[in-house]
Amino acid sequence: MYIIDMTQEEIKEYNERSKKEFESFHISLFESKEDKWGLFVPLFLFFAGMSVPFFTDRALYMWFALVPFYLYDFTIMSVACISDEIKKNASGAMAVTFGVSLILTICWASFMDDSYGPLNSIALMGVFNLVPSIVCYYMDILFKNIHL
Numbered sequence: 001m002y003i004i005d006m007t008q009e010e011i012k013e014y015n016e017r018s019k020k021e022f023e024s025f026h027i028s029l030f031e032s033k034e035d036k037w038g039l040f041v042p043l044f045l046f047f048a049g050m051s052v053p054f055f056t057d058r059a060l061y062m063w064f065a066l067v068p069f070y071l072y073d074f075t076i077m078s079v080a081c082i083s084d085e086i087k088k089n090a091s092g093a094m095a096v097t098f099g100v101s102l103i104l105t106i107c108w109a110s111f112m113d114d115s116y117g118p119l120n121s122i123a124l125m126g127v128f129n130l131v132p133s134i135v136c137y138y139m140d141i142l143f144k145n146i147h148l
Contacts, residue, residue: 038089
């Protein structure tokens with residue numbers, strides 16, 4: 001139906017319906033509690049931990065840089081009063097971190113060497129994060145299904 005063929009009442013109804021659709025769509029990802037606590041906070045913690053080689057070259061800091069991310073993920077999955085939607089988003093964030101670690105592993109194995117500096121360290125962190133991220137992803141699925 002084109003606006004030219006519409007009556008005034010139909011145009012008003014169309015505008016109201018469009019306004020309601022826009023307002024419901026306008027609730028963005030950043031305003032949704034489930035997306036914020038289940039998706040964005042874990043990804044922020046992951047990428048903040050992966051950026052540690054830009055600030056220090058100490059191996060000890062790099063080993064423990066992702067501890068806040070994994071603690072947050074474990075907490076989200078193990079607390080019973082957290083909604084299933086948040087747990088689903090946290091599980092999706094864990095899958096994203098596995099994908100990032102896989103890409104970093106491929107980059108490290110393909111062409112990275114010590115001349116890349118912090119980028120080489122980040123890729124190496126991705127290599128070491130590959131196994132924990134896939135294990136935690138399956139643990140997330142297990143925790144989500146058994147409702148501890």
